[in-house]
Amino acid sequence: xxxxxxxxxxxxxxxxxxxxxxxxxxxxxxxxxxxxxxxxxxxxxxxxxxxxxxxxxxxxxxxxxxx
Numbered sequence: 570x571x572x573x574x575x576x577x578x579x580x581x582x583x584x585x586x587x588x589x590x591x592x593x594x595x596x597x598x599x600x601x602x603x604x605x606x607x608x609x610x611x612x613x614x615x616x617x618x619x620x621x622x623x624x625x626x627x628x629x630x631x632x633x634x635x636x
Contacts, residue, residue, distance in 0.1 A: 573585070573586050573602065574586070575602070575604075575611070577604045577606060577607065577609055578609070579604065579607045579609040580604060580606045580607050580609075584604050584605065584606045584607075585604075585605045585606075586602040586603060586604055586605065586611070587602065587603050587605055588601070588602060588603075589601060589602075589603050600612050600613045600614065601613075
């Protein structure tokens with residue numbers, strides 16, 4: 570388990586957070602964290618670049634053939 574210090578809204582202070590055992594296979598990169606003081610859980614969101622998402626959509630469009 571890896572530790573990070575983050576602000577906990579429940580404890581109302583900076584507290585160490587741990588990554589719980591991850592069943593999704595993320596390992597230490599799991600986006601879920603648990604406060605070691607009170608047990609509150611948080612999820613760290615990751616975002617991809619809008620340019621990357623647009624490029625992915627363009628590739629997924631089916632090709633159209635003239636009739």
